Amino acid sequence: MKTKGGFHQHSIMVMLAMAGLVVLNVLLALGQAGNRAAPTNHQSDYTALARVPVKAQAKRNPLEGDPDAVAAGRKLFEQHCSECHGNDARGGKRGPNLRVRVVQDATPGAMFFILTNGVVRHGMPVWSKLPEPERWQIVSFLESLHQ
Amino acid sequence: MAGQRFHFPRLLPCAGTTRIKGLPAISRRGASGPRKQGWGSIARTCFLGSLVFLLSSVFHAQSFAQESPYIVTYDHYLEEPRNLEVEFFSTAGTQRGGNGFIAFWAEFEYGATAWWTTEIYLDGQTTFNDSTLFTGFRWENRFRPLSREHFINPVIYIEYEQISEADKIIKEVEGHDVESDQAESNSVLRQGYNHELEFKLLLSKTFKGWNVAVNPLATKNLSPNNPWEFGYALGASRPLALKASPHRCNFCRENFIAGVEMYGGLGDAGSLGLHDTSQYLAPVAAWNLPSGWTLRLSPGFGLNDNSHRLLLRWGVSREFPGFTEMINHMFGGRD
Numbered sequence: 001m002k003t004k005g006g007f008h009q010h011s012i013m014v015m016l017a018m019a020g021l022v023v024l025n026v027l028l029a030l031g032q033a034g035n036r037a038a039p040t041n042h043q044s045d046y047t048a049l050a051r052v053p054v055k056a057q058a059k060r061n062p063l064e065g066d067p068d069a070v071a072a073g074r075k076l077f078e079q080h081c082s083e084c085h086g087n088d089a090r091g092g093k094r095g096p097n098l099r100v101r102v103v104q105d106a107t108p109g110a111m112f113f114i115l116t117n118g119v120v121r122h123g124m125p126v127w128s129k130l131p132e133p134e135r136w137q138i139v140s141f142l143e144s145l146h147q
Numbered sequence: 148m149a150g151q152r153f154h155f156p157r158l159l160p161c162a163g164t165t166r167i168k169g170l171p172a173i174s175r176r177g178a179s180g181p182r183k184q185g186w187g188s189i190a191r192t193c194f195l196g197s198l199v200f201l202l203s204s205v206f207h208a209q210s211f212a213q214e215s216p217y218i219v220t221y222d223h224y225l226e227e228p229r230n231l232e233v234e235f236f237s238t239a240g241t242q243r244g245g246n247g248f249i250a251f252w253a254e255f256e257y258g259a260t261a262w263w264t265t266e267i268y269l270d271g272q273t274t275f276n277d278s279t280l281f282t283g284f285r286w287e288n289r290f291r292p293l294s295r296e297h298f299i300n301p302v303i304y305i306e307y308e309q310i311s312e313a314d315k316i317i318k319e320v321e322g323h324d325v326e327s328d329q330a331e332s333n334s335v336l337r338q339g340y341n342h343e344l345e346f347k348l349l350l351s352k353t354f355k356g357w358n359v360a361v362n363p364l365a366t367k368n369l370s371p372n373n374p375w376e377f378g379y380a381l382g383a384s385r386p387l388a389l390k391a392s393p394h395r396c397n398f399c400r401e402n403f404i405a406g407v408e409m410y411g412g413l414g415d416a417g418s419l420g421l422h423d424t425s426q427y428l429a430p431v432a433a434w435n436l437p438s439g440w441t442l443r444l445s446p447g448f449g450l451n452d453n454s455h456r457l458l459l460r461w462g463v464s465r466e467f468p469g470f471t472e473m474i475n476h477m478f479g480g481r482d
Binding site: 079083093117121122123130134137 | 394
């Protein structure tokens with residue numbers, strides 16, 4: 001792998017890496033297009049909601065009544081959550097339907113808790129990397145679904 | 148310089164070329180055809196085609212990566228399950244007593260589960276007025292032992308690496324690593340190979356938008372008679388805005404994260420401490436595009452005489468959601 005003469009081989013490696021990225025990009029785009037065409041709901045498990053501590057359930061949404069929060073929450077949901085829960089939150093291959101009664105009856109605090117802590121053993125990652133206000137914006141969007 | 152002219156039909160990456168092992172790639176028209184293409188010309192064509200395609204996709208897609216700006220430090224967030232993140236990083240470094248260099252590495256990071264992320268690195272470097280080398284690979288695994296968020300969140304990091312001593316990516320600093328170790332020419336440095344196991348404890352907390360991460364590390368060279376070596380990395384970062392704007396945007400403040408990281412060696416089992424170690428302080432910034440691309444930039448400054456004076460790093464990464472499903476779909480499997 002050794003060459004004399006500076007950047008020549010470096011350039012080739014960079015170019016090959018970029019070409020690889022392009023190929024991967026195309027393949028994944030094709031694969032994702034196929035996935036979107038065939039959504040399937042799986043056996044959903046909502047027991048994590050029942051295990052949310054009482055103190056966390058009692059938390060109020062500080063952005064309640066803020067119309068921008070719902071719009072921003074919708075955007076965040078599409079960016080971070082729709083891959084698993086579906087674009088319309090009706091569930092996808094990996095995440096359960098969030099329009100069902102058990103979710104819509106949950107308190108904002110419970111939704112916030114699940115979002116923050118994830119359900120790691122069942123495949124939902126923690127989302128505390130989103131700042132707290134952004135997580136509340138997603139909760140606002142989820143609450144708006146039953147209206 | 149006809150070989151460097153740009154022809155539209157050649158925009159398709161690598162189209163119309165054949166490579167015979169051991170020989171430069173040639174056009175399918177054959178060596179007797181109107182044009183011969185050398186490696187450089189074909190690579191340049193691939194590059195331009197790829198660049199156009201990539202730039203067109205940077206601002207157009209739907210997934211979104213909320214990546215941290217750190218390049219050396221780790222927070223406790225793992226790759227989302229079944230997603231693949233492909234990253235390319237580069238470090239340009241100054242070198243006293245030798246030639247400056249650009250080291251680069253590609254990362255393929257896969258979220259195996261919500262509690263396990265596995266990652267492969269491929270490293271290389273170019274030293275000015277010297278040569279370009281592939282310097283080895285690393286296989287990294289991160290495990291999240293706790294299922295919920297806590298006041299401090301631990302992640303266990305285990306890495307195996309097989310790299311030559313010419314490796315200059317400086318992704319971690321350990322033991323008595325100092326600038327002068329890399330002053331030799333590549334022909335000398337590449338003679339030595341390291342098989343190392345590296346352990347880190349990634350401790351991290353996010354509070355009011357701020358992420359603070361502390362990563363103590365211990366490394367053991369698997370060759371005999373090498374002591375345990377120690378090091379650390381610290382990081383703090385925060386998005387420029389904590390609330391998302393209601394509209395999709397590339398330049399919203401919430402897409403930018405800025406911070407700082409500090410890293411260095413702590414000696415080895417025989418001589419713990421800061422003497423004969425190198426230490427760095429590096430502002431970091433990341434731009435998370437709604438298309439799933441992330442760009443990172445970090446100028447790192449050496450804090451003592453044993454450190455490189457400047458390590459200028461940049462990186463680009465792309466998140467591919469649903470990688471597993473995509474592979475299944477491609478091969479006709481069931482989800």
